Amino acid sequence: MKNSSRVLAKIGYYLLLLITVSFGVAVLGGVVAARFIPDVADFTEKVDMELVGAVLAVLLLAYVADIFLLRRRYSAASSSEISKLAGALRSKDEQAAILIQSIADGVIVTDTEGKINLINRAAANMTGWTVEEAININVDQVFKVAKENGEEIPKEEYPFTAVLAHKAFFNQVLQLSSRDGSRKRIISLVISPVVTPTGEVFGAVAVLRDISEQREAERQRAEFVSTASHEMRTPVAAIEGYLALALNEKVSTIDSRARGYLEKAYASTKHLGKLFQDLLTTTKAEDGRLSNHPVVVEMGAFLEQLTEDLKFSAAKKGLNSEFIVGSSGSIDATNREETSIKVVRPLYYVHVDPDRIREVITNLFDNAVKYTQQGKITIGLTGNDDVVQIFVRDTGAGIPPEHVPHLFQKFYRVDNSATRTIGGTGLGLFICRKIVELYNGRIWVVSELGKGSTFYINLPRLSTQKAQELSQAAAVTEAEKKPDAAQPAQAPTVAQSQPQ
Ligand code: ADP
16 A cells, blocks of 8 residues: 555656656747747747746745655655664564573673663572562672682672673682572572673673582582592402402412412502592592691702602602702793793792692602603702792603693593503592692693603792791791790791601
């Protein structure tokens, strides 16, 4: 209907224009003829002003028609387009709102001030607020979170504040309290800043998922593994002890065939004992139960002693071992080239539990011995103002590059002909990473096939002054526990490696 009336209007408009132009041409023709052809001069006298007036009136009419017919039609068309577009946008808005409300994960959107602009039902349920109540309220009132273990989060580290302040992505597992505090959930929270293409932040969007049940299942599983490995360690230790007695020539008499069998049984029992021990350490490391008593440790003295203790296991395989201090090393994990670094001080203080760090270095050293057929193992120490770097280097088979990114994962072992025959649990490097992370450190490896591997550990370095302060504070605490004890130490106490 609309289309046919449009066509009619257009035809009318062009007809009107045609008539007007024809009249104009006729009048102009008359005037020109009267001027140049004398016989036609009478005609010009007959062309009176009324005719000229009529032509002008028709031209005016055509102009008005143009305005009314066409412009009105266009404006009618554009207003209908706008209303159509508005309708489409409205329905898109509604669609988006329905979608967001239907997401099973919680969604919260805030402005730059932290006021809630949007919250879906799932998020509202988790917080104990209703959607209507929560809108326009400051997010920290609605969204009450603590660290996963219930520890309070400092104000400046509150997730939304941190994301808006640093324009940074946030991804952590936290504890969320309901409005009346009666319910605590473990949530996985991801917050991203909402940024314009020009880099301007105009809010934050959070996605949260309730993982309480998953965490409880993980806790029960870890508890089972921990109890089982703890219980099984005792009989395995007893078997290992009796096998050792059977193999001891001073205690037992066995024939050479039986000795061969018992030696194999002894090796497997030792492996089983190590597996249970590693499983126990892994579950403890995962749920934060790893015993940890940090003290000030001067790594130079500590590693020198430890290398002395470890060199026998390398020597048994015909491998040399050495300890070097202050050589060049790559401080930055991203820089694979070893760069010469300035050795600022000869004393490298760190604040760690010496038993835990010994466990890490021993693990790396044992691996180096296990995966090296000839050459030497080097334990090295270097650093700069902020970092103490320890490395364990071997001249072994190296690690294929595709395995390197996975080495520090639980149960990961490189499976190839060279490693298949070498026993292991795939837990050693995972435990190393967990312990190093306990001290805000980093562990990584640089390896070249056929040439060897170097495992690096970076630990935060303590200044001598800070080391002294911490040592004195520890001595005071110790003295308070035992009133008869000696006065606080004046110099940092150095934790030395103890033979295992
Ligand atoms: P495992 O008990 O198998 O040694 P780890 O977690 O200690 O478990 O090591 C994981 C894997 O990393 C090992 O299976 C081995 O393939 C590889 N690996 C570790 N250290 C070295 C090394 N020094 N040289 C070559 N490969 C190594």
